[in-house]
Structure formats: structure tokens, C-alpha cells
Amino acid sequence: MTNAGDMADRDLDEVFAALARSDFRSSFRLRGKELDYLRKKGLPTVLEHAASFVEQRLAPAHPANDGKQTPMGNHPAFVAQHATGACCRGCLEKWHKIPKGRALSPAEKEYVARVIGRWLASQES
Numbered sequence: 405m406t407n408a409g410d411m412a413d414r415d416l417d418e419v420f421a422a423l424a425r426s427d428f429r430s431s432f433r434l435r436g437k438e439l440d441y442l443r444k445k446g447l448p449t450v451l452e453h454a455a456s457f458v459e460q461r462l463a464p465a466h467p468a469n470d471g472k473q474t475p476m477g478n479h480p481a482f483v484a485q486h487a488t489g490a491c492c493r494g495c496l497e498k499w500h501k502i503p504k505g506r507a508l509s510p511a512e513k514e515y516v517a518r519v520i521g522r523w524l525a526s527q528e529s
């Protein structure tokens with residue numbers, strides 16, 4: 405397979421390097437109640453929630469309220485989505501080259517979950 409879901413880690417490294425050069429994206433940190441939640445629930449559980457957010461809020465070809473569907477807080481995955489440009493279909497297109505206007509493939513959903521997971525893991529320590 406050659407789709408985004410199989411992107412090698414070095415490609416994710418490039419995406420994360422680009423995010424680090426964005427003042428806006430790199431301004432996000434996990435803190436307060438979202439950090440506590442991650443520590444209490446653990447990364448696997450938080451990633452299950454993230455997968456369902458992706459499924460419901462990002463994966464459809466035309467998600468409801470696209471551009472405003474991801475709250476700025478209240479769940480660690482939401483913070484991760486803003487930090488990684490995975491908050492809406494416009495940002496997914498800009499940062500991850502996943503085109504708007506069509507449903508995400510299973511591999512793309514997996515890829516987005518991997519991006520969110522990598523960012524969350526970087527915030528845990």
C-alpha cells in the first residue's frame with residue numbers, strides 16, 4: 405500500500421518539523437485538566453476517543469460545521485488536533501495533503517490517529 409496510512413515515520417517527522425515552524429501550531433501544549441485526563445485515562449483510551457472524533461467530525465466528505473467542529477479544549481485529543489493541523493478538512497488538506505470533499509479512507513483515518521497519538525505522547529512526559 406502506498407497511501408497516507410502507511411506513511412513512514414520519516415514522513416511524519418517532516419510534518420512535525422513543519423508544524424514546529426508554525427507559531428500558531430507550536431503554541432499548543434497539553435496542560436491542566438486535559439493533561440490530567442490523559443494521565444488518568446492513559447494514551448490508548450484517549451486514542452480510542454480520538455478515533456471516534458475523527459470518524460464523526462472529520463471523516464465524512466462534508467463534515468458538519470467544517471472549520472469549527474473541533475473545540476479548543478475539554479479533551480486532550482481536541483488540543484492535539486489543533487496542534488497538528490488535524491482539526492478540520494481545510495487544515496488536513498493544508499498540513500497533511502489529504503484532499504477535502506471526499507470521505508477519508510480507513511488508512512487516512514489511521515494516519516490521523518497516528519498523528520494525534522504522536523503529539524499526545526510528546527506531551528505526556
Ligand SMILES: [Zn+2]
Pocket residue numbers: 471489490491492493494495496
Ligand atoms: Zn482546522
